[in-house]
Amino acid sequence: MKLRPPIMTPLRAIVVLVLFGAAMARQAAGDDAVNIAIAIRDHQFVPSEVTAPAGRKLKITVRNEDSATSEFESSDFHREKVVLAGGEITVYVGPLDAGRYEFFDDFHPQTRGHLVVK
Numbered sequence: 001m002k003l004r005p006p007i008m009t010p011l012r013a014i015v016v017l018v019l020f021g022a023a024m025a026r027q028a029a030g031d032d033a034v035n036i037a038i039a040i041r042d043h044q045f046v047p048s049e050v051t052a053p054a055g056r057k058l059k060i061t062v063r064n065e066d067s068a069t070s071e072f073e074s075s076d077f078h079r080e081k082v083v084l085a086g087g088e089i090t091v092y093v094g095p096l097d098a099g100r101y102e103f104f105d106d107f108h109p110q111t112r113g114h115l116v117v118k
């Protein structure tokens with residue numbers, strides 16, 4: 001009876017790991033994503049309205065310039081992330097259909113902005 005070679009040879013394992021690593025790095029870098037930068041300043045989103053292309057992955061960076069912790073949230077595009085005072089967060093969104101999506105600071109709900117996708 002002949003032994004079958006193992007399915008995953010060491011060389012093959014290395015190739016798989018390298019390919020997987022490259023894919024993860026690309027995803028982490030968000031290479032194909034459109035960058036959108038928003039600041040929180042005096043409890044306002046700056047800008048309070050941002051425009052983005054439909055059908056593209058979006059990398060939204062929110063920088064909190066206030067001395068109070070915020071929570072960037074959107075029920076429309078389903079994201080929620082705490083932004084510490086002086087801190088910055090990134091959320092990946094989409095691809096989205098054309099439309100008007102609201103976001104807000106869940107800790108200061110009067111602070112609202114819109115993402116206009118077209």
Ligand SMILES: [Cu+2]
Binds near residue numbers: 071073080106
């Ligand atoms: Cu929340």
